[in-house]
Every structure is written in structure tokens, then in C-alpha cells.
Amino acid sequence: MDVFTMTGRKRETYDVQMVYSSLWECALGIAAVTNSRLIDTLEKPYSYWKEVKESLSEELVNQLEYVETNNTWKALLQLLHYTKNENIEAFTTHVQSLDNVRLKFLCLPFVGDRFQDVREKAAYGDERAITALKEITKENPFFPQYIEFISKSEPTELKTHLIKVMTGWYRSVVAPELEATEQILRTDYESKKEMKAKVSAEELVQWATGGIQYLPEPSVHRVLLIPQFVYRPWTIEADIEGTKVFYYPVANESIAPHDNYMPSQSLVLKHKALGDEVRLRMVKLLSECERSLQELTDQLDLGKSTIHHHLKLLRAAKIVETNQGKYSLNRNGLELLSAELEQYVNR
Known part of the structure; x- marks a missing residue:
């Protein structure tokens, strides 16, 4: 409607x-x-x-x-x-x-x-x-x-x-x-x-x-x-x-306040999740619309177990979320990345 x-x-x-x-x-x-x-x-x-x-x-x-x-x-x-x-x-x-x-x-x-x-x-x-x-x-x-x-x-x-x-x-x-x-x-x-x-x-x-x-x-x-x-x-x-x-x-x-080089776990997880070509492709696909596991498998021409592994990493980093069997991009989580990185670099 x-x-x-x-x-x-x-x-x-x-x-x-x-x-x-x-x-x-x-x-x-x-x-x-x-x-x-x-x-x-x-x-x-x-x-x-x-x-x-x-x-x-x-x-x-x-x-x-x-x-x-x-x-x-x-x-x-x-x-x-x-x-x-x-x-x-x-x-x-x-x-x-x-x-x-x-x-x-x-x-x-x-x-x-x-x-x-x-x-x-x-x-x-x-x-x-x-x-x-x-x-x-x-x-x-x-x-x-x-x-x-x-x-x-x-x-x-x-x-x-x-x-x-x-x-x-x-x-x-x-x-x-x-x-x-x-x-x-x-x-x-x-x-x-x-x-x-x-x-x-x-x-x-x-x-x-x-x-x-x-x-x-x-x-x-x-x-x-x-x-x-x-x-x-x-x-x-x-x-x-x-x-x-x-x-x-x-x-x-915060546990190691004197170590200015200690990154947050959130920042590490996000960069690890995005540091892969397949996962970046998945982010791009999910930015267009939500998709099922089967749809992502068909789009990327990879096995379901491989796709599931990549999705697990993206979900752990709070970049991707799931609802009723569909995967979607967590835009807020992605948009926070630049602010997190800026705070870490300038700390």
C-alpha cells in the first residue's frame, strides 16, 4: 500500500x-x-x-x-x-x-x-x-x-x-x-x-x-x-x-586504557568481515534488497555451506541481520564504521 x-x-x-x-x-x-x-x-x-x-x-x-x-x-x-x-x-x-x-x-x-x-x-x-x-x-x-x-x-x-x-x-x-x-x-x-x-x-x-x-x-x-x-x-x-x-x-x-593501540572488538570484527571479496559482494547484494540463503547462493554461484560461513561472519560483525529466513544489510551498523574508526585513530 x-x-x-x-x-x-x-x-x-x-x-x-x-x-x-x-x-x-x-x-x-x-x-x-x-x-x-x-x-x-x-x-x-x-x-x-x-x-x-x-x-x-x-x-x-x-x-x-x-x-x-x-x-x-x-x-x-x-x-x-x-x-x-x-x-x-x-x-x-x-x-x-x-x-x-x-x-x-x-x-x-x-x-x-x-x-x-x-x-x-x-x-x-x-x-x-x-x-x-x-x-x-x-x-x-x-x-x-x-x-x-x-x-x-x-x-x-x-x-x-x-x-x-x-x-x-x-x-x-x-x-x-x-x-x-x-x-x-x-x-x-x-x-x-x-x-x-x-x-x-x-x-x-x-x-x-x-x-x-x-x-x-x-x-x-x-x-x-x-x-x-x-x-x-x-x-x-x-x-x-x-x-x-x-x-x-x-x-x-577500556580494559587496557593505557594501550592507545588497542582497537575495539566491534571495529576488528567489522574490518575482518569486510576484508574479503565474497563478503563485500554479499554486502552489495543485500544493500539492494533482502535475500534468502538460496538467492545468495544462486547470485554468487557458491555452495550453501560457504555462503552460510560468510554470513555468519557478517552477522557476528553486526553488518548483516536476519528475519524470518531472509538476510538484510544492517545499515546502521555499517554507517557506524567510519565513526568507530575515526575515534580509534584519534584516541
């Missing part, structure tokens, strides 16, 4: 803001060590996590087991969005100052502006609201159980647990490496801040997160980018009022 538009407005987008803190690293470290299903996929090997756990006090290990059972790492992340991320003492003071209902309200997940009253009633312990909130979030693998737990937990016990696990992990794991960790986070923050002046908001999000194309959506006016080292290579996505949050993995060059 042909559409004739008479609007003169540009499509609205979101504002990107960035923040970093060792407290985010602390909460995400707790999330990582208690995620038994994901821990083998993290960049830090299982032996690292095993060694860390063996070095902890019995009390802290018990608190971590409580986190794993009840997913209270989510509560820590939620609360940090309403805390001045100055230091662990500020976090403790803030949690202690919250009244019972406010504590539970902040810990419960945000699921949209129109459900804020349901969220508040659930914080008061209203059974119908709790059931409704669980139904709204039923597609999430852990939200319903987590909502039940938060809504019915004893506030003083919940506060004590959150403070103990956060301060315990911070002092045992984060504090000994604090200077190095903050340097990594600060370096990545400065890198993203510099790139923000060169690219669009959507391109910045895609570059920072390693390829996530987040398009503007109603009621979301801000994207918050939070660098993290402990949960690499994963990006964690979350929602708070009016804001989409991405806890994204810091770039390789």
Missing part, C-alpha cells in the same frame, strides 16, 4: 544519558555469581567464581544463596536507580530510610505507566494487585515468583538482607579491586560520551551494546547506558519510569 504523508515532523527519538558507578558493578556481580544457568557463559571463567565464593564468609555465602532463591539481585538494581550512587554507605543509608511500602514499590519491577497503581497496591500487599502484576509479567521467567516474594516479604528482614549482601560483596570482592574497576568504567564512560557527539542516539545505543537496535517507543524518553565489566559479554536490559536501561559490557580498549 502506498502512503502519502503530510506531516513535517521528524520521527522523535530518545535522549541518551550515561552513568557509571562501582555500586552497579557490585549489584551485577551478585547477579552473576548467583545465576547458575548463565555463569558458564560469562567472560570470567567458572574457576574465578568458584575461587571467589570459597573466599567469602559463611554469612555472605548464605546471603548469596538467598539471592539465588529469590532473585533479590533485581531489588538491588531497582533500588540503585533511586539512590545517589556515591558510595556503599549512601546506599545503606537510603535503604534504611525507606518506609515499608516505598521499599517494596521500588523493588517491584516497573511494567508501564498505566500499571503503576497496580504496582503500588501490590506493595501494600493487596492480593488482587499481586495476582494482576504476576499475570502482566507472566512471560518473564522469574518476575511472577519475584513479585510474590517482594510483595509478601517482611520489610525489616528484606532491608537487612539487601544491606548485608550488598555491603558484604562490596567489601569482599569490589573494594580490593576498586581503583582498577573504576578506571575501566570511567574510561568506557568517557569513550561513549565522546562518541555521543558524533552519532545519533540510536547509533550510540547500538554501538555501546554491541548491536542492539533499540527504536523509540511511546513513553520512553530516555535511554540510560551503564557500563559494566563483571557481566561481560552480556548486555542486561531493564525498564524504569520513562527510561530504558542497558547495563552494557565495557569495550576491550
Whole structure:
């Protein structure tokens, strides 16, 4: 269907803001060590996590087991969005100052502006609201159980647990490496801040997160980018009022800030992917229109296994994407290449 538009407005987008803190690293470290299903996929090997756990006090290990059972790492992340991320003492003071209902309200997940009253009633312990909130979030693998737990937990016990696990992990794991960790986070923050002046908001999000194309959506006016080292290579996505949050993995060059010759992994992957005649031909073909594997095979007169191998490299570099069996060019990913190269050369 042909559409004739008479609007003169540009499509609205979101504002990107960035923040970093060792407290985010602390909460995400707790999330990582208690995620038994994901821990083998993290960049830090299982032996690292095993060694860390063996070095902890019995009390802290018990608190971590409580986190794993009840997913209270989510509560820590939620609360940090309403805390001045100055230091662990500020976090403790803030949690202690919250009244019972406010504590539970902040810990419960945000699921949209129109459900804020349901969220508040659930914080008061209203059974119908709790059931409704669980139904709204039923597609999430852990939200319903987590909502039940938060809504019915004893506030003083919940506060004590959150403070103990956060301060315990911070002092045992984060504090000994604090200077190095903050340097990594600060370096990545400065890198993203510099790139923000060169690219669009959507391109910045895609570059920072390693390829996530987040398009503007109603009621979301801000994207918050939070660098993290402990949960690499994963990006964690979350929602708070009016804001989409991405806890994204810091770039390789941020880990070695004194090495001005260290390129980003994204830059390396893209140049490797484009450094081949067949793959460049594929990029040209996909710039014309989306194509199936069979169509690319016919056009290039190569075997399907060979074409599939080249497509795998292009997809890993975020230059090509797939949807319902069709391959297409990720133009944003390709257009970012010049900005990434310029930033690397001028760093």
C-alpha cells in the first residue's frame, strides 16, 4: 500500500544519558555469581567464581544463596536507580530510610505507566494487585515468583538482607579491586560520551551494546547506558519510569586504557568481515534488497555451506541481520564504521 504523508515532523527519538558507578558493578556481580544457568557463559571463567565464593564468609555465602532463591539481585538494581550512587554507605543509608511500602514499590519491577497503581497496591500487599502484576509479567521467567516474594516479604528482614549482601560483596570482592574497576568504567564512560557527539542516539545505543537496535517507543524518553565489566559479554536490559536501561559490557580498549593501540572488538570484527571479496559482494547484494540463503547462493554461484560461513561472519560483525529466513544489510551498523574508526585513530 502506498502512503502519502503530510506531516513535517521528524520521527522523535530518545535522549541518551550515561552513568557509571562501582555500586552497579557490585549489584551485577551478585547477579552473576548467583545465576547458575548463565555463569558458564560469562567472560570470567567458572574457576574465578568458584575461587571467589570459597573466599567469602559463611554469612555472605548464605546471603548469596538467598539471592539465588529469590532473585533479590533485581531489588538491588531497582533500588540503585533511586539512590545517589556515591558510595556503599549512601546506599545503606537510603535503604534504611525507606518506609515499608516505598521499599517494596521500588523493588517491584516497573511494567508501564498505566500499571503503576497496580504496582503500588501490590506493595501494600493487596492480593488482587499481586495476582494482576504476576499475570502482566507472566512471560518473564522469574518476575511472577519475584513479585510474590517482594510483595509478601517482611520489610525489616528484606532491608537487612539487601544491606548485608550488598555491603558484604562490596567489601569482599569490589573494594580490593576498586581503583582498577573504576578506571575501566570511567574510561568506557568517557569513550561513549565522546562518541555521543558524533552519532545519533540510536547509533550510540547500538554501538555501546554491541548491536542492539533499540527504536523509540511511546513513553520512553530516555535511554540510560551503564557500563559494566563483571557481566561481560552480556548486555542486561531493564525498564524504569520513562527510561530504558542497558547495563552494557565495557569495550576491550577500556580494559587496557593505557594501550592507545588497542582497537575495539566491534571495529576488528567489522574490518575482518569486510576484508574479503565474497563478503563485500554479499554486502552489495543485500544493500539492494533482502535475500534468502538460496538467492545468495544462486547470485554468487557458491555452495550453501560457504555462503552460510560468510554470513555468519557478517552477522557476528553486526553488518548483516536476519528475519524470518531472509538476510538484510544492517545499515546502521555499517554507517557506524567510519565513526568507530575515526575515534580509534584519534584516541
